Amino acid sequence: xxxxxxxxxxxxxxxxxxxxxxxxxxxxxxxxxxxxxxxxxxxxxxxxxxxxxxxxxxxxxxxxxxxxxxxxxxxxxxxxxxxxxxxxxxxxxxxxxxxxxxxxxxxxxxxxxxxxxxxxxxxxxxxxxxxxxxxxxxxxxxxxxxxxxxxxxxxxxxxxxxxxxxxxxxxxxxxxxxxxxxxxxxxxxxxxxxxxxxxxxxxxxxxxxxxxxxxxxxxxxxxxxxxxxxxxxxxxxxxxxxxxxxxxxxxxxxxxxxxxxxxxxxxxxxxxxxxxxxxxxxxxxxxxxxxxxxxxxxxxxxxxxxxxxxxxxx
Amino acid sequence: xxxxxxxxxxxxxxxxxxxxxxxxxxxxxxxxxxxxxxxxxxxxxxxxxxxxxxxxxxxxxxxxxxxxxxxxxxxxxxxxxxxxxxxxxxxxxxxxxxxxxxxxxxxxxxxxxxxxxxxxxxxxxxxxxxxxxxxxxxxxxxxxxxxxxxxxxxxxxxxxxxxxxxxxxxxxxxxxxxxxxxxxxxxxxxxxxxxxxxxxxxxxxxxxxxxxxxxxxxxxxxxxxxxxxxxxxxxxxxxxxxxxxxxxxxxxxxxxxxxxxxxxxxxxxxxxxxxxxxxxxxxxxxxxxxxxxxxxxxxxxxxxxxxxxxxxxx
Numbered sequence: 001x002x003x004x005x006x007x008x009x010x011x012x013x014x015x016x017x018x019x020x021x022x023x024x025x026x027x028x029x030x031x032x033x034x035x036x037x038x039x040x041x042x043x044x045x046x047x048x049x050x051x052x053x054x055x056x057x058x059x060x061x062x063x064x065x066x067x068x069x070x071x072x073x074x075x076x077x078x079x080x081x082x083x084x085x086x087x088x089x090x091x092x093x094x095x096x097x098x099x100x101x102x103x104x105x106x107x108x109x110x111x112x113x114x115x116x117x118x119x120x121x122x123x124x125x126x127x128x129x130x131x132x133x134x135x136x137x138x139x140x141x142x143x144x145x146x147x148x149x150x151x152x153x154x155x156x157x158x159x160x161x162x163x164x165x166x167x168x169x170x171x172x173x174x175x176x177x178x179x180x181x182x183x184x185x186x187x188x189x190x191x192x193x194x195x196x197x198x199x200x201x202x203x204x205x206x207x208x209x210x211x212x213x214x215x216x217x218x219x220x221x222x223x224x225x226x227x228x229x230x231x232x233x234x235x236x237x238x239x240x241x242x243x244x245x246x247x248x249x250x251x252x253x254x255x256x257x258x259x260x261x262x263x264x265x266x267x268x269x270x271x272x273x274x275x276x277x278x279x280x281x282x283x284x285x286x287x288x289x290x291x292x293x294x295x296x297x298x299x300x301x302x303x304x305x306x307x308x309x310x311x312x313x314x
Numbered sequence: 315x316x317x318x319x320x321x322x323x324x325x326x327x328x329x330x331x332x333x334x335x336x337x338x339x340x341x342x343x344x345x346x347x348x349x350x351x352x353x354x355x356x357x358x359x360x361x362x363x364x365x366x367x368x369x370x371x372x373x374x375x376x377x378x379x380x381x382x383x384x385x386x387x388x389x390x391x392x393x394x395x396x397x398x399x400x401x402x403x404x405x406x407x408x409x410x411x412x413x414x415x416x417x418x419x420x421x422x423x424x425x426x427x428x429x430x431x432x433x434x435x436x437x438x439x440x441x442x443x444x445x446x447x448x449x450x451x452x453x454x455x456x457x458x459x460x461x462x463x464x465x466x467x468x469x470x471x472x473x474x475x476x477x478x479x480x481x482x483x484x485x486x487x488x489x490x491x492x493x494x495x496x497x498x499x500x501x502x503x504x505x506x507x508x509x510x511x512x513x514x515x516x517x518x519x520x521x522x523x524x525x526x527x528x529x530x531x532x533x534x535x536x537x538x539x540x541x542x543x544x545x546x547x548x549x550x551x552x553x554x555x556x557x558x559x560x561x562x563x564x565x566x567x568x569x570x571x572x573x574x575x576x577x578x579x580x581x582x583x584x585x586x587x588x589x590x591x592x593x594x595x596x597x598x599x600x601x602x603x604x605x606x607x608x609x610x611x612x613x614x615x616x617x618x619x620x621x622x623x624x625x626x627x628x
Contacts, residue, residue: 024338045586046586309626309628312623
């Protein structure tokens with residue numbers, strides 16, 4: 001696969017911008033002292049529907065043909081992408097079909113409904129969800145949009161880092177959590193075209209370190225366990241994002257569960273903002289291996305803020 | 315007592331501005347829908363040391379004479395004002411003596427020490443704390459700064475509302491929580507001089523409704539119980555702020571504990587920010603008596619974000 005061009009990245013940025021918040025960038029003197037680096041937190045927890053995923057969904061939908069738009073889009077997700085695709089479709093006046101496992105929490109179903117998504121329930125296995133989505137595709141002609149392994153989604157997710165680099169073009173490093181690979185791949189494209197020798201380092205839980213192992217072996221690896229508090233990072237890479245990650249991401253640092261929870265708590269206490277556990281993984285990585293970041297200007301994509309307050313890890 | 319003049323309010327604003335953050339103003343479509351009003355949240359949880367109290371401390375210290383500055387300042391507080399006075403004193407290069415009850419949580423003592431405050435411990439009764447502060451005054455010549463009943467502190471606290479009104483001069487209403495009375499008095503002065511017919515309504519827990527009763531009777535009332543989750547609002551009004559409140563605050567709305575907790579949760583979930591329970595009292599008041607706020611533009615001072623994450627009410 002060819003790495004997307006500068007023009008493709010720029011076009012995605014221009015397409016996405018009118019539909020998303022240019023989220024603020026927060027800093028903390030204390031977190032700088034603690035890490036030995038100068039940290040710039042891009043607050044995608046303040047993004048529409050509470051996560052960066054809105055960006056990829058908006059970009060992907062806009063790339064559809066008029067007749068595809070008329071038929072709508074479909075995805076299977078029980079997480080942020082279900083909400084993102086629903087809201088993005090609503091913003092652009094099209095229909096979103098969302099396959100969710102019947103045992104998904106009611107609060108997540110309600111959020112999708114509130115954003116106008118049409119839910120179809122399925123069994124919770126990935127096979128059952130894929131089959132149900134294929135069924136909807138066949139019936140309605142809706143276009144399947146994968147949450148992370150879709151080039152337009154990847155380009156959309158990268159626009160958060162572009163906004164950050166527009167403010168701070170001299171970042172030495174960018175860091176993002178690695179789940180399905182859409183965010184880190186998009187971030188790496190942003191660094192390549194908008195940065196000045198800006199390196200990209202991913203963060204991943206030891207408990208779901210498929211991307212780390214994929215980079216080690218050069219082949220997409222899969223998780224055998226996903227027992228991590230960072231529930232957004234349990235998925236694996238795909239054939240569209242892995243080649244980008246392999247070429248443009250210099251390293252993935254793995255972190256322990258306790259390090260994720262401690263970093264999450266630091267962000268909550270010091271930045272006074274609500275972020276998901278997944279968001280805390282890059283800061284945990286920086287605090288685990290500070291020598292790699294010492295005296296550097298480091299951008300961190302805080303990916304989202306949709307947390308169940310009744311079920312906090314501290 | 316005469317109500318402070320426009321010039322006094324303006325001068326305080328100019329004095330305070332260089333030493334504090336002009337904190338952002340957040341909005342939420344969903345919270346607007348829920349309340350029927352247009353809400354503008356002034357995020358003092360992002361203020362230096364995590365609360366608006368920095369403003370009053372900065373203003374009060376700057377009003378001291380050079381010889382007073384040399385001797386330093388003293389207060390007794392186990393909460394945000396202890397940290398505020400410590401950091402404000404540090405910013406201005408003077409000494410802050412902080413009397414804290416010996417049973418105050420270590421984390422609060424650590425915060426004061428981190429900001430350079432000199433802690434003297436005392437018994438936890440208000441008498442013992444006052445006596446210890448008087449002792450330090452006598453020994454060191456340090457000037458006692460009251461956390462809320464000090465005219466320069468009041469003028470400083472009002473600068474948050476001035477920043478908000480500079481952005482939104484057409485607010486119909488301003489609302490703030492009522493504890494010791496410094497914030498609501500300062501906010502009322504800001505509304506008087508910077509607003510356009512901007513009414514001020516306070517919020518207070520039923521469990522600590524001294525200010526409500528003070529306004530009813532025209533005399534400063536005291537709490538008999540302070541069994542509220544809004545731990546910043548357990549104090550009572552004083553002879554400097556009560557005349558301002560009596561003249562300029564049109565009403566104080568009381569709210570139940572469960573309403574405070576629900577409003578706090580809404581702010582956390584919808585704005586994705588960490589705020590103290592006290593902050594949630596104005597929103598709880600708006601949701602309790604929505605007819606008073608319907609279709610109005612309402613500014614809310616979110617007072618602070620120093621929360622013990624290990625001890626959340628939900």
